[in-house]
Amino acid sequence: MKAVYFVVSLLAFASVHVLAYDPSPLQDFCVALNDSVTKGVFVNGKFCKDPMAVKAEDFYLPGFDKVGNTSANPTGFVVTSADVTTLPGLNTLGISLVRIDYAPKGQNPPHTHPRGTEILVVVEGTLLVGFVASNQNQNRLFTKVLNKGDVFVFPIGLIHFQQNVGYGNAVAFAGLSSQNAGVIPIAKSVFGSDPPISPEVLQKAFQVDQKIIELLEKPFQV
Structure with missing residues (x-):
């Protein structure tokens, strides 16, 4: 199973890189500095670490083979993120990755990513997924039941969801076309x-x- 996770991760990264939404980098890399060193100065992104001080660890994040604790979330899901906040080497590269664990009948409730398109692949279980188009397309719902190995795309900014419709746990990996795509949970944001x-x-x-x-x-x- 670990080998499957590794291959899926590479495919997710490769898929979103071509359609990266964030601005293109102008140098090999710009490893993000800890926000505490900026002393209150904010930029659209992150400050760069001195290239000569960059190490391989800046591009490395372990743990994506670990099962997430879904019991802490009332809707029965948990996200493990590899974005610019957890993997500084992603800064300016226009991509990120998440692992999503779902308890039986668990749900990743309707939400949007304001800065990134998402491409999701199921590696375990069965998911009901879908997104809602804007009023330009009459708020149509596009929905599908996904099984292991199936892929689905959620366009940038559109409301979407995933529901575990199986009787066991489910796992999916998703690549996003931003180093920090952001999440707006609909119910929590409104209420x-x-x-x-x-x-x-x-x-x-x-x-x-x-x-x-x-x-x-x-x-x-x-």
């Missing part, structure tokens, strides 16, 4: 924002009674 969105706004938007809005907000309140 658990900080500070909260006005209930009157949500009531009118969803066309339901305010008590229903309060009920939907409750699980996301800190």
Whole structure:
């Protein structure tokens, strides 16, 4: 199984590299520095480490063969990320990778990646996946049941999800066309924002009674 994971990881990286969304690099590499050294100065990306101080470890991240702990998440999934925050060598390269573990019937709820297209491959189990197009395409739902070895693409910025429809655990790897694609979970963003969105706004938007809005907000309140 480890060999399968390794091959899948390479394929995911290779697939998204051609369609990288982030700006193209202008040098061999720009290993990200720890944010603490910037002393409050922010840039669109990360500051570069001195190339002469770069080591092989800056491009290395172990642990993608480890099963994630899905029990800590109420929806039964967990993501292990290889992005610029965990793998500094990815800075400016326009790609990242995640491992997603799903408990039986576990779900990666509807969410979007504002800065990256995602290509997902199932390596264990069976997933129901899908994404919703924008109003330009009449908010059509594109959905498919995936089995081991199947691949599916979620276009940049569109709402998408994955649901484990099998009786055992499921595992997938996904490549993203950004070093830091970002995640916007729909339910949490709408009903658990900080500070909260006005209930009157949500009531009118969803066309339901305010008590229903309060009920939907409750699980996301800190």
